[in-house]
Amino acid sequence: MIAENTKAPAFTLPDSDGKMVSxxxxxxxxxxxxxxxxxxxxxxTAQLCDYRNNVTEFTKRGIVVLGISSDSVESHKKFGEKHQLPFTLLSDTKKSTAKAYDALGFLGMSQRAYVMIDELGEVVLSYSDLLPITYQPMRDLLAKIDAA
Structure with missing residues (x-):
């Protein structure tokens, strides 16, 4: 994963409506x-629904949530609507953003990971689950965010 206390790499990716987001x-x-x-x-699905269920925790901390995977714009649109995800999903089909954040696993798929970026564009937290079949409990993430 990308090192903490470094400048977050710039990116521009399409959201689930095809609008470019930087x-x-x-x-x-x-x-x-x-x-x-x-x-x-x-x-x-469980992971992103957990973020959905806790979106007010991020909102009250002034945090914008962006989900990123290599799935297509169309896939993100269906997935976001099906599960009523209240945050933006970005399509990284070329995996360039995942590479820039060192978030690709050994099989070329995105790791289950998060990166917290502060108001100045600096990485303040980065975390990746070693096992792709689990994810960090929300209370642990919120505690890390509050401590950062």
Whole structure:
């Protein structure tokens, strides 16, 4: 994973409507990037629904949540609507953003990981689950965010 206390790599990716979204749009805001292997898989669905269920915890901390996987714009649209995800999903089909954040696993799939970026564009937290079939409990993530 990308090292903490480094500049977050810039990126521009399409969202589930095909609109291009750049990290630079969020300067002045905290951003949580959620890297995940794939839409509508059992663990990823549970993971992103956990973020959905706790979105107010991020909102009250002033954090913008962005989900990133290599799935297509169309896949993200269906997945986001099906599970009523209240945050933006970005399509990294070339895996360039996952590579830039060192979030690719040994099989070429995105790791289950997150990166917290502060208002100035610096990485303040980065974490990756070693086993792709689990993810870090939300209370642990929120505790790390509060301590950062």
């Amino acid at each position: 990290l630079s749009e969020f300067i002045g805001k905290k951003v949580l990037l959620i890297f995940y292997p794939g839409d509508d898989t059992p663990v990823c």
